[in-house]
Amino acid sequence: MAQHWQELIPIDRYSVTSNGLLHDYDRKVLTFLYQPLIGSTCLSLYMTLWAELEENRLWSESSTHHLLMNLLSINLKDIYEARLKLEGIGLLKTFVKSDESGRTFIYEIHPPLNPEQFFLDGMLNIYLYRKIGKNHFSRLKRFFSDKQKPMEEDYQEVTRAFQDVFASATPGSLQYMQDNKEDLEAEHQQGFIGRQEQKTIQINPNTFDFELLMAGLNESLVPQKALTKKVKEVISNLAFLYGISSIEMKNFILGAINEKDEIDIEDLRKGARDWYQFENYDQLPSLINRTQPAVHQVQVTEPITQEEKLIRLYETTPPIVIFKELSGGVEPSVSNLKIIEEVMIKYKLPPGVVNVLIEVVLRKTDMKFTKNFVESIASHWARLKIKTVKEAMEAARKEERSVKESKKTGKSTKKPIRTEVIPDWFDENGKDSGKEQTIENDKELEAKKRELDEMLKAFRK
Incomplete structure (x- = not known):
């Protein structure tokens, strides 16, 4: 993942549309x-x-x-x-163009969903509910809705239809419109000011394995x-929202x-939501960052030392990927993910x-990932x-x-029986410590240590 200084510098120009x-x-x-989902800084931007x-324009002047x-x-x-x-x-x-004079960005702001779209979205409303709670x-x-007053029975609609009020144009009028078609349309490279209905959030369907899902469904029960x-x-969307696999989705x-x-x-959404709440003690999912937020990244320069490279790696890689790599490529279990x-x-x-x-937990517990030890740290x-x-590395040291x-x-x-293999960066001098505590079986534990060290070195590369 690229750093912000590779993507953006203060002298880069931008326009807003x-x-x-x-x-x-x-x-x-x-x-x-x-705002509860994205934060005040995003709203301010x-x-x-x-x-x-x-006012009532679609383009701004250029700025840096x-x-x-x-x-x-900020x-x-x-x-x-x-x-x-x-x-x-x-x-x-966001759109960007690079040339000899530098980079120029176009920021195209989109209107938000209307309240009805938001509260019926199926994703954003779930995240908001988890964020602010049931009462709020x-x-x-209530704030974004109002009572629908039913029409009283004594009233009858007398609204006239279009054809009751207007007559169709004569052939001569139609020919006039055809001859002056260009005058009726927008000017060249111009567009009428208006507003299109905003689309809801949609997770790319290619991220879900529909082939595996269909393989588990009986054609006689669920036709394609x-x-x-x-x-x-x-x-x-449900698979992303609740972390549902293709095999689990079959049941819903x-x-x-x-x-x-x-x-x-609606039944599909309710089934997935009820299952998630049952599995997570009546809780709903929250929005979290995939990688370290830029505001908390400290390795802003090009890393040189091994520790700096490791910091950069941890700042730009999702935890699930790190867990998998440290586990030798083994996918984390459902309990590990939770x-x-x-x-x-x-x-x-x-x-x-x-x-x-x-890394600390896996190294100190012989590759086990127990909930109690994780929560204590x-x-x-x-x-x-x-x-x-x-800061986390310093706390571990x-x-x-x-x-x-x-x-x-x-x-x-x-004498302690368990051997704890310590990560390289635990050594304050930055050297490979390679030291173990008292060993009950030298040959077996030394081989295990070498295997883990090789795995970590390969992962860092």
């Missing part, structure tokens, strides 16, 4: 529905870009990103991070025609098929810090307010020194 007219009501939608558009830094009083890393979140949630599209969610639903484009889009589809051999989308997710949500540890935690680091990879000191001064003469 709009996908359509933005209304004052959009501000309430952005503030109350989107969006509002600033919006403000650069003159240095102006944005001054307007928002650094370029934060701007870049906020931009990515706006892109991911569908509020911004219900309050927002039932998997329409709309149904596939919903399945892709079988429960959502109706008497017409069609898949009821532990990682819970650590990131419950203790609010950034992804880079979780990567360090994963995670809760400690959360209390220390650790946010960067470097400090804990290791404390353990060694307590063993030196301790009265117990019992």
